[in-house]
Amino acid sequence: GNSVTQMEGPVTLSEEAFLTINCTYTATGYPSLFWYVQYPGEGLQLLLKATKADDKGSNKGFEATYRKETTSFHLEKGSVQVSDSAVYFCAPSSNSGNTPLVFGKGTRLSVIA
Amino acid sequence: GAVVSQHPSWVICKSGTSVKIECRSLDFQATTMFWYRQFPKQSLMLMATSNEGSKATYEQGVEKDKFLINHASLTLSTLTVTSAHPEDSSFYICSARVGTSGNNEQFFGPGTRLTVL
Numbered sequence: 001g002n003s004v005t006q007m008e009g010p011v012t013l014s015e016e017a018f019l020t021i022n023c024t025y026t027a028t029g030y031p032s033l034f035w036y037v038q039y040p041g042e043g044l045q046l047l048l049k050a051t052k053a054d055d056k057g058s059n060k061g062f063e064a065t066y067r068k069e070t071t072s073f074h075l076e077k078g079s080v081q082v083s084d085s086a087v088y089f090c091a092p093s094s095n096s097g098n099t100p101l102v103f104g105k106g107t108r109l110s111v112i113a
Numbered sequence: 114g115a116v117v118s119q120h121p122s123w124v125i126c127k128s129g130t131s132v133k134i135e136c137r138s139l140d141f142q143a144t145t146m147f148w149y150r151q152f153p154k155q156s157l158m159l160m161a162t163s164n165e166g167s168k169a170t171y172e173q174g175v176e177k178d179k180f181l182i183n184h185a186s187l188t189l190s191t192l193t194v195t196s197a198h199p200e201d202s203s204f205y206i207c208s209a210r211v212g213t214s215g216n217n218e219q220f221f222g223p224g225t226r227l228t229v230l
Contacts, residue, residue, distance in 0.1 A: 098145055
């Protein structure tokens with residue numbers, strides 16, 4: 001089955017710092033790749049996605065590029081804000097039937113002013 | 114569009130009682146719904162997958178008689194925690210998907226926090 005490895009958190013950054021959260025995945029075939037964000041006390045929201053190799057997903061200043069050769073989908077943001085404090089989850093989809101997203105441990109980000 | 118709601122958002126109950134959590138897709142028909150459980154500062158653990166009109170498929174280690182899942186329509190799935198105990202206290206999150214392709218996006222509800230006293 002699919003699996004994902006994310007960098008261990010928590011990550012603490014100062015406001016306006018550059019953010020990178022590494023994500024590598026294992027999946028069969030050609031999965032879509034997703035980044036979800038979970039704000040405190042809430043469910044998950046889709047942050048961005050990429051559906052094929054070399055695609056770049058972007059949203060709210062965050063970006064991630066689908067790298068099939070390195071099976072990676074690292075999340076980046078050039079200048080983080082306090083409001084970006086949350087837990088971030090990377091997940092590959094499965095294109096082999098109606099299987100759900102399976103998440104890794106997530107990476108907790110804290111941005112301080 | 115693509116909104117998933119959960120009710121209640123939080124519930125406190127006494128040990129031994131049963132609690133029902135509703136998950137609704139508000140503006141789309143969800144062929145498949147998933148239930149996850151999340152412990153504090155942990156990842157989401159998949160509990161079960163349910164397709165409308167069919168029995169749910171439970172993940173290994175999840176007691177089907179304790180966590181009853183019903184997916185009676187394309188917009189509603191319910192999770193009933195039967196005879197709840199303090200160890201069942203957790204954050205339960207449902208998710209819904211259109212169609213049966215694993216590449217289709219999953220939409221998540223806001224979660225239900227269950228506290229069993």
